[in-house]
Amino acid sequence: xxxxxxxxxxxxxxxxxxxxxxxxxxxxxxxxxxxxxxxxxxxxxxxxxxxxxxxxxxxxxxxxxxxxxxxxxxxxxxxxxxxxxxxxxxxxxxxxxxxxxxxxxxxxxxxxxxxxxxxxxxxxxxxxxxxxxxxxx
Numbered sequence: 001x002x003x004x005x006x007x008x009x010x011x012x013x014x015x016x017x018x019x020x021x022x023x024x025x026x027x028x029x030x031x032x033x034x035x036x037x038x039x040x041x042x043x044x045x046x047x048x049x050x051x052x053x054x055x056x057x058x059x060x061x062x063x064x065x066x067x068x069x070x071x072x073x074x075x076x077x078x079x080x081x082x083x084x085x086x087x088x089x090x091x092x093x094x095x096x097x098x099x100x101x102x103x104x105x106x107x108x109x110x111x112x113x114x115x116x117x118x119x120x121x122x123x124x125x126x127x128x129x130x131x132x133x134x135x136x137x
Contacts, residue, residue: 012031046094
């Protein structure tokens with residue numbers, strides 16, 4: 001698997017605070033221009049998946065609603081760690097291993113173009129090979 005290194009000095013690299021332990025987790029966030037919607041985190045680790053094919057049900061419905069979310073969720077694969085990519089869960093805190101409450105409303109989150117990839121996590125796609133994010137420098 002490819003490793004993509006992002007320097008800490010980049011504007012899209014920062015810290016995600018855990019709402020459970022208040023620990024700071026380094027992460028890279030895609031810009032809004034990258035249009036990384038919809039995307040889903042693993043139920044067990046911090047890996048994330050973004051599939052262009054998941055946009056089709058949203059465009060076909062002309063809106064985001066619980067039915068569209070259920071349609072997409074039914075096709076989400078298992079993560080290599082053994083968890084499953086799941087709506088409504090955020091990344092896992094590297095300090096306390098709790099899920100960070102990044103997603104307040106899974107239906108509205110379908111439209112979020114900014115994908116957060118934690119340091120050490122992998123990003124999966126239906127259009128490009130998976131890669132692991134490493135925050136450096």
